[in-house]
Amino acid sequence: MARKISDSTVRRLSRYLRRLRALDRRDQEVVSSRGLAESTGTTAAQVRKDLSHFGSFGKRGQGYDVHDLRVQLEEILGLTRRWSVAVLGVGKIGSALLGYGLFRQRGFDVAAAFDADPAKIGLELGGIRIQPLSELEQTFSDRGVSIAIIATPVEAAQEMATRAVRAGASAVLNFAPVKLDVPPGVAMREMDVTLELEGLCYMVTAAGQAADRPPDGNE
């Protein structure tokens, strides 16, 4: 059906879904492309174009059935199955993730957590027992882990990612501030707070400099 869907489209689909879930919970029955657009920060045409890649889900003159579209999007994004997630590295970020209850609710099962520090092994966080790295391969295969979350220090990140993939993970979410290499076919996303903060700094700084220019700014 869909040839090649761009990353930006996928990101927006996720936002639509997030919004639809909220609307569904509130029992709103119908939403227009404009309504969805406004509450997700895009345009009505964009919403319709995004959805059109996958089929036609609305009623002309009416809009979209909230619950129906929600289910469709969950289907499209591959969220009708549950996903087993493992957290690699239980430092500040790792612990926060283990305690984050919203995952389970959204179809993600935190199936395991690993750390290199012997002092942490055996501790329980958010109902998950921290395991030694030596058990990684076995656990990944036993519990069908398909998503690895890298939350180790920079130095260990690449090795952990490689090992996770070899152990069966088909997706990696990287919190370590390095570029990780994964084999083709393995999905990969990065999250880095510092990167986002720096982006904000640029925007603030650039905006300020623009304002400094003479108001009759030539060109």
Add this chain to the structure above:
Amino acid sequence: MARKISDSTVRRLSRYLRRLRALDRRDQEVVSSRGLAESTGTTAAQVRKDLSHFGSFGKRGQGYDVHDLRVQLEEILGLTRRWSVAVLGVGKIGSALLGYGLFRQRGFDVAAAFDADPAKIGLELGGIRIQPLSELEQTFSDRGVSIAIIATPVEAAQEMATRAVRAGASAVLNFAPVKLDVPPGVAMREMDVTLELEGLCYMVTAAGQAADRPPDGNE
């Protein structure tokens, strides 16, 4: 100098900087556009094009002076000053951020933390005393907070953002899974783990479905 720099360019600049800092620490003196590209996941031409928006920093035939380019990028991104950051909402994510030592090192001072829960007021995390929301305005102005990190539940996020901006914040980093409205001129970025995970799910699912098709897949 620079007219309008795209978000993707700014993101890449940040990645280049991240890499340059690592190289600088290792006392590598020179790096080529290709070297930078490979370690940040882009192409040599892209690196040169990105930098060319701001000036010409390299030596033909040689490459870029690592330390020099690092300083230039820090200048461009607005990182030569220190930035005061406040964390709004000290739950799982908020606490992790407070404990995250790398901020200070990178020019970000976590100047304050706020929470609505009376039980948390007065506690200290990572050397920061948690304050009641009533002190928000005064503290923002006293400490010159310019970046607000929203780490509250969804329901409180918009109100906190609005209040932070009114109190003087010129940038908002939002961890709550909602779209936030801020006045024009205020910088805004969003981080949502669930969104990234869903993106990964789509990629894995879509890749799988592509593989399911007959290998002689027509068109």
Add this chain to the structure above:
DNA sequence: ATGTTCTTGTGATCTCCTTCACAAGCGAGA
């Protein structure tokens, strides 16, 4: 000096995403 080799900086091109604009379609009301 001169030639060789390497890498930058950048106009031109290309590709992909977004925006536009409108026909098609649905429901309600007369």
Add this chain to the structure above:
DNA sequence: TCTCGCTTGTGAAGGAGATCACAAGAACAT
């Protein structure tokens, strides 16, 4: 049944960012 108002789905146009390709320049060896 026909008309009117509204919103979708989509081909076409437009724009922005990525890629290409090459001249310009820097060092080094001869």
